[in-house]
Amino acid sequence: MHPEKTISSDFEPKVIAFVCTWCTYAGADLAGTSRMQYPSNVRVLKFPCTGRIDPVFILKAFQQGADGVLVSGCHPGDCHYIAGNFHARRRFAAFRKLLEFVGVDLQRLQFSWVSAAEGGKWVEVVTELTEKVRAMGPMMEFKELALEEQWSGAMISPELQDAYRQI
């Protein structure tokens, strides 16, 4: 019926958003109450503050097959917990360098400030990241790594299963 729909790739990116309760989560709620529309690819994880977000979670998300990760909190100066977002900003500035070093395309990781009143901005940020990641295609680096490593996804390989059976 809609030829242009079938032409577009089947790839649906997986986007994970780490957001703070006070600003971005509330902003996303506002997008809902305003009945704005955005791609359904995003899964939201609520934190009290962006300061709580450990960089390990971002790695974990990529490892679990996320194609894009969004971290979003209160605007600088507006943190509900005085300065949590500043700690987060500093932490992620350093973390980006590390990610770049290990070979993750930084285009897949987005930081933004979305306040409780910015439902529209939430929609923009999510849509933009989803479309960017969709165009980039699936994130294979970590998935391949996971397969190579025995302690993770490789459990399902026939060789290993055989080995286990023999034990």
Added chain:
Amino acid sequence: MSRIGVFICHCGENISRTVDVERVAAHAAALPGVAYATEYKYMCSDPGQTLLKKAIREQRLTHVVVAACSPRMHERTFRKAVEAAGLNPYLCEMANIREHCSWVHEDREQATVKACDIVGMMVERTKKNRVLPTITVPVTKRSLVIGGGIAGIQAALDIADSGHEVVLVEREPSIGGHMAQLSETFPTLDCSQCIMTPKMVDVANHPKITLYTYSEIELVEGYIGNFQVTVRKRARSVDERTCTGCGVCMTKCPQKKIPNKFDQYIGMRTAIYVPFPQAVPNTPVIDRENCTRFKTGKCGVCQKVCGPGAVDFEQQDTLIVEAVGAIVVATGFDLYSISEKPKGSPIKGYGEFGHGKIPDVIDGMTFERLASASGPTGGKIVRPSDGREPKQIVFIQCIGSRAREKGISYCSKVCCMYTAKHTMLYHHKVHDGQAYVFFMDARTPGKSYDEFWRRSIEEEEAVYIRGMVSRLYQKGDKIVVMGSDIAVGVQVEIEADMVVLATAVQPQQGADLLAQKLGISYDKYNFYSEAHAKLRPVECATAGIFLAGACQGPKDIPETVSQASAAAAKVMTLFSKERLEREPIVARVREVGCVGCFACKKVCAYGAVEEKEIRDRQGNLLRVVASVNPGVCAGCGTCQATCPSKCVELDGYTDEQIVAMIEAL
């Protein structure tokens, strides 16, 4: 082994319209650890909650996931219900499948898949939830009210009348705010001063109210029930305790030509001044920027003539720390100055209407001061340029308001009514004059409001022209107003003597800075945000802080007073308890692993991390570890993300819980 119950809400049709709730329930039922899954039309309703409680008992559930609206909406409701059924409330979590799913996606298949994912994620998280004990904290039964306009005054009086102490802080030298500036009020044409000044006196005389005028909030620390607020009391240069308010200093001050802000800069005042004769407190302030003594070191007449010796040129700002349990924010509004583009603001100016360039183009508040019996003209409506009575006057509405292209899309709400009032006041004072009003729509909802507006047309002969003004220009001593009458479809040109612009209502300047000190949220116009638009309209999302008046959005006087009393009632409810229950979302240190690096202490904005010494039985110091004071911890979790040995844990947001959620995806 956990026995989780999953309850999926239809929310009428709000969720079930786009999400296949039955499929979500079936998906949830198949998840490991889930013992029971069902869906119901309204989970939050009484039968819905009963269903939940019954299932907890009958199915021996250990954890509960409610998939419904945002936790910001009903988390408390469901946690209470779970508690009533005998479970610890923190074993209940909400999966947001309304705001974050059914309302933002149209495709039923995609929305259903997403809802299944969200539920799955929350099920995995909930498995790791632990029983959290309730933490109680003491309540300081004193309250702070910021802003001394009608909202702040009403809230302060209501709280003080209930027997609790109130600290009222006002930035200007006198309380009264904008309402003290008004001449009459709609729809009754009560004299504003007559209803306002007695309340101001009540505040000054109330034994439970401590009043700080000419003061600002410097710092806010603490949390609900236990705030410490630092107030900067600016140097008045006049000692409030010794000044008798006789006013001799003001009559002798040689600087007499300083435009008075209270009179919208059309009246003049001296350098040592009270903003208006009915000011409370009636203690003058020296405006150091304009005082000869402060500028040149000479003069000092006021000090010489002051009988009680109250004038003190050496006075310094003082910082006062007040302990309070609740805060009411009532900072009110300001009128948007349209003559120029405000600095750093996305809002564009209205240079085309000549405000600030043509002296007889004034704003609504200036008209109030002209019409007020206590104003600079003694209530005579005259032109600021030459003092003549205007025989033709044009009012233009919606200046700045409802103008998306200028940066403000909201309606300022009060302008239709006050313009109708202005035409009446004008007609009462200038019998042979004619008032014209250019308007887009007349918005007059409110008790007796539409009748009032009609009266301005039918009895007071105001001519209403539907349409906007394209241009104004000075021609001789007249102002030519060019506009269109879209009802008739013709161009209109009026030679007016005076033009009054109904400019947009905006939050006070610096409203964002105060919000940052308080830790409350605000919208893109700097209006403060309430916790819930409908159900919690006077509370901030930040516990213990309440809103009153136009700082939250444009409001007229009756609405402001209602909201102020509502905020006061909320404060009294808070003060009715000896101890407050607070969320046990606090950090804890695993002392076994702590190496005592105190990185957590450095990042804690609240000073909640303390050093704890661990000693053996002989009292020898073994090591020093971090320890979190749960009474002070606000629960942001920055310490946990910082801890290099992963020995701090934020209850309710442990690494275990979050990793479980990520792994569920």
